[in-house]
Amino acid sequence: MAKPKRDNAPMATRAKPYSKVDVAEDRFGVRRDRILRSKQMVRSYVLAAAVAAFGVSATDGALAQDTVKIGFILPMTGQQQSTGKQELAAIKLYMAQHGDTVAGKKLELIIRDDAAVPDNTRRIAHELIANDKVTFLAGFGVTPAALAVAPLATESKLPQIVTAAGTSIITEKSPYIVRTSFTLAQSTVPMAAWAAQNGIKKVVSMTSDFGPGIDAEKSFQSEFTSKGGQVINAIRLPLANPDFSPFLHSVLDQKPEAIFVFVPAGQGGNFVKKFIELGLGKAGIKIIATGDVMDDDLLNGMGDSMIGTVSAHMYSADHDSALNKTFVAAFKRANGGLRPNFMAVGGYDGMHLIYEAFKKTGGKADGDSLIEAMKGMSWESPRGPISIDPQTRDIVQNVYIRKVEKKTGELYNVEFATVEAVKDPVKAAEQK
Numbered sequence: 001m002a003k004p005k006r007d008n009a010p011m012a013t014r015a016k017p018y019s020k021v022d023v024a025e026d027r028f029g030v031r032r033d034r035i036l037r038s039k040q041m042v043r044s045y046v047l048a049a050a051v052a053a054f055g056v057s058a059t060d061g062a063l064a065q066d067t068v069k070i071g072f073i074l075p076m077t078g079q080q081q082s083t084g085k086q087e088l089a090a091i092k093l094y095m096a097q098h099g100d101t102v103a104g105k106k107l108e109l110i111i112r113d114d115a116a117v118p119d120n121t122r123r124i125a126h127e128l129i130a131n132d133k134v135t136f137l138a139g140f141g142v143t144p145a146a147l148a149v150a151p152l153a154t155e156s157k158l159p160q161i162v163t164a165a166g167t168s169i170i171t172e173k174s175p176y177i178v179r180t181s182f183t184l185a186q187s188t189v190p191m192a193a194w195a196a197q198n199g200i201k202k203v204v205s206m207t208s209d210f211g212p213g214i215d216a217e218k219s220f221q222s223e224f225t226s227k228g229g230q231v232i233n234a235i236r237l238p239l240a241n242p243d244f245s246p247f248l249h250s251v252l253d254q255k256p257e258a259i260f261v262f263v264p265a266g267q268g269g270n271f272v273k274k275f276i277e278l279g280l281g282k283a284g285i286k287i288i289a290t291g292d293v294m295d296d297d298l299l300n301g302m303g304d305s306m307i308g309t310v311s312a313h314m315y316s317a318d319h320d321s322a323l324n325k326t327f328v329a330a331f332k333r334a335n336g337g338l339r340p341n342f343m344a345v346g347g348y349d350g351m352h353l354i355y356e357a358f359k360k361t362g363g364k365a366d367g368d369s370l371i372e373a374m375k376g377m378s379w380e381s382p383r384g385p386i387s388i389d390p391q392t393r394d395i396v397q398n399v400y401i402r403k404v405e406k407k408t409g410e411l412y413n414v415e416f417a418t419v420e421a422v423k424d425p426v427k428a429a430e431q432k
């Protein structure tokens with residue numbers, strides 16, 4: 001088998017050593033290794049009894065035909081664990097709300113932890129395909145994890161639903177990939193346009209040094225400069241355990257009007273802490289960012305000095321729609337008050353895509369039929385209207401410009417402008 005390429009996307013290798021069942025639980029939170037074993041025992045028992053009583057020759061496969069397995073690979077441990085936590089909570093919520101039977105098939109969830117280490121992701125995907133015989137591979141908290149599995153999806157003709165990672169190129173790596181998360185350029189291009197139109201002329205860009213950060217840097221810079229702005233320095237931040245201080249310190253001397261920032265989910269809190277500690281805000285430097293930085297999961301911990309900060313993104317827990325209000329309330333109720341973030345909606349919509357594709361194929365479970373069913377699908381998400389571009393299999397969605405405000409004692413990204421139906425700008429430029 002061809003070794004998957006890593007596409008300018010080095011990744012932390014600090015994962016816990018892989019174990020056969022890292023995180024595996026059923027929808028009630030029971031570890032699945034135990035459940036699987038006991039199910040297998042029951043199944044063998046039932047089959048043995050049928051053969052003895054009626055002389056029928058049944059196979060395990062005959063029973064398994066009615067069960068369809070969805071293998072989610074998520075970072076439940078390590079640096080990206082907030083993504084795993086948010087996604088899993090949303091996936092479970094979707095199943096609790098919509099049941100586990102679709103088009104006559106029982107859906108079974110298998111959750112596996114890759115700690116966002118692509119070697120783990122690849123090995124787990126192998127196991128899910130060969131041993132568990134999954135119908136879907138889903139999740140992928142970071143770009144390198146999604147890229148590691150793309151060749152396996154192609155070879156096994158299984159849909160690979162990317163619910164978290166955001167580098168543009170991912171969907172081009174297999175015809176079996178469909179994305180329900182976002183691309184970085186979907187946020188950075190509207191952010192750059194807003195900044196240029198609102199008097200910001202001189203910016204330092206700071207983005208994490210891996211696939212999505214490089215996309216963010218390039219797409220921001222090209223839009224911002226095309227609108228008359230200037231990026232006076234483009235800094236790439238280390239991805240693993242970054243110490244932001246020396247980088248932020250150097251920016252103080254450069255005196256930009258704003259720093260444009262992308263760091264992945266989970267890191268925004270530390271970035272903002274250092275930004276405040278080193279006095280950049282006091283020096284009159286603004287943050288403009290993708291919503292990954294002003295993450296709903298972290299926002300309340302950032303403190304009131306972030307009030308007024310503008311960012312662009314596809315989801316805010318404050319999004320003003322009836323569906324989102326129901327989603328946020330149900331999510332919080334089921335998760336001890338946890339506020340859903342943008343990763344949660346990626347997972348929630350990934351489940352919706354899987355359920356609806358199944359309905360459309362009438363329960364046909366082959367990858368080609370399912371991918372065809374997904375192309376062009378559109379629905380209302382908690383983030384607003386979304387669809388799957390039939391040409392690229394990438395998500396098309398509204399992007400909102402938002403400002404941090406205090407509402408009923410909590411900080412929220414309050415949306416005040418909308419760019420409608422944004423296609424991935426990187427691929428859109430290639431299509432022209």
Ligand code: PHB
Binds near residue numbers: 142166264265
């Ligand atoms: C990615 O690895 O593609 C990624 C991870 C976290 C983010 C955005 C993108 O917040």
